[in-house]
Amino acid sequence: MSRAAVPGLPSRHPIGEQLPALYADDDFAQRFTAGLDTVLAPVFTTLDNLPSYFDPRLAPADFLAWLASWVGGADDPDWPTALRREAVARAVELHRWRGTRRGLVEALRLVLGVSADVSGDGAAVWSRTAGTEPTPAAAGEVLVRVWPRGGPGAVPEVDADRVRALVRTLCPVHTLCRVEILPGPPATEGS
16 A cells, blocks of 8 residues: 555645635646645545554554564564554563563464463572672573464464574573474473
8 A cells, every 4th residue: 555646535625725716716726736636635644544553453554564663563574464463563562571481472472373381591590689699500591382372363383493583583692592393282290
């Protein structure tokens, strides 16, 4: 979609009607201003609907990439439009959780439509007492286990390359993240 000249789009504010009475019957002045109305009508329509352009659920599809860049949201032109809208709408929330287990699980669910479980802490350490040194970090990794989601709109299988690429971009740089692709939900402990 383009917000350029839209054939047949009427102007809500025709310039010819706003000219002094001297030009009301002037054929050249009316044709000239009608040409300007054709150019300005999409501009006025866009400005009249400006709040809709800032709502990712209402914005034109070709506007989503620009809107995603404003909020630092993920956007891929190959994704379905509904997914692109949801990714932009939830960008701020996902940024709030970036670098956490919850953020990784939510991003995998939203972007790839898969279920995930994240375990391990990447050898993060801290001290409960102010002014003391934390215990030395053990060599640790973050294990991301991913499986196809069930239910309506579920993906039949997991694209391992896309999962690894997304995990690589979302895992904190100081952690080692390992990805396992499972055929279904992992068995619970003690089962």
